[in-house]
Amino acid sequence: MPELPDLQAFRHNLEKALLHKKLKSLTVKNAKKLHATPEALQSALEGQTLEHIRRVGKELHFEFKNGHVLGMHLMLHGKLYLFQKKNEEKYPIVELLFGDGTGLVLTDFQGAANIFLDPEEKTAPDALSKAFNESYLETQLGKKKITIKKYLLDQHNVLGIGNAYADDILWDAKISPFSVCNKIPVAQIKVLLKSIKKILEEAEKKILKSKPDIINGEVRDFMLVHNSKLTESPGGAAIKKDIGGGRKTYYTDEQVLFD
Template sequence: MPELPDLQVFSRNLTKALKGKTLAKVHVLNHKKLNVPVKELQEAIEGQILTEVKRVGKELHLEFKNGHVLGLHLMLHGQLSLFNKHSEQKYTIIELLFDDDTGLTLSDFQAAATPTLDPQDPGVPDALDFDLDYLKEKLAATRTAIKTVLLDQHVLRGIGNAYADEILWDAKLSPFSASNKIPDAQIKVLAKSIKHVLEDAEKQIIKTHPDIISGEVRDFMQVHSSKKKQTSTGETIHQKPVGSRKTYYTDEQQLFS
């Protein structure tokens, strides 16, 4: 599943490709995934100029000049593809065709990816824009394993399984630590690691895949890898589930319980 750094790059590249274009037609091939009737979506955004594509949490938001927004959540296997005049994509959920014959499709062989007209703001801070005191408050309120808390989109938006492992390794904090047992000094380190790891990952993706708008890039990761046995610093990588998630970690990550 694409995570925050991937989606950051997608949003930049899609804005570059589509900004200023007028949406001529929207086709919804899987209307069950849409939150409104197809006609309502068409009336809202057809004929409108696309002003920007933003990442919001784990979604991409296509913003139009009239104020309407089309949210796209790729879920686990959603794919975005640009096309000219005609799309060759299978399993298409929604297709946007602009006035210059360029287009964008969202497809998913599992039919789980979701388009949403004018998605509501959940009122949860983004993983790149949160207050340290907020994080301390959330962690103090639960004994849940810290990795599970980082994955909770009702606490911070944007972090997924792979980057939770990378963040916790960078902070030298065990993913099995009870959240309310983590001292303030370590929470401060964690907060810095969240922003550092996510921002650095975006730079790494741009460096090797500058035009990417779909998929995920993981080859630069330090610990979250089924192929690696050791980190770049020589630490042995272990793998164990946290809940239903595969979790990669090292013995050097401190456990608070």
């Protein structure tokens, strides 16, 4: 599933291709995960100029001049493609065609990608926002008896972090993913916050350097420990793998367990 750095890169390139263009037509091809009627989407968005594209957590929000917003959550297998005049990609969910003939299609062979009209405002802070700061994180973790990785993955706590980047963040902070939140010392929480910002911001730069025009897929070959091809961390420790909870967790003995 695309995570925060991936979506940041997608947003960057989609703005270059689509910003300030007028939406000629919106065509729903698969309404399985549509959180509005096709008619409501068309009425709100067709004929409107795209003013901004924002990343909100793991969603992309396409903001139009009249104030309406088209939200997309790609889920596990959703992909975005640009096209000219006619979409040729398989498994389309929704197609956007702009006045100059440029088009954008969201595809998903599972049909699980979500489409929203005017998504509700999120209650949790974004991982890269000013609101996600030492005070917030210390207060939050002091109340939680769950593991720190579970905390980071819960979008009700912090927006944008997924399984892969949680592993690299925790390795960089030298905190075991199995640490209990309210057992983590304050000094280490400060280190964790710094690692969150650093890992996510650096990842976006690496993705865009590797694939300057990327708007779909995932670039993971630069990751520090969450990488099935690696046997050792940058520090030389053996990378271990746990499959508890239905997801893979990569970690090393360099990380301290607070329990």
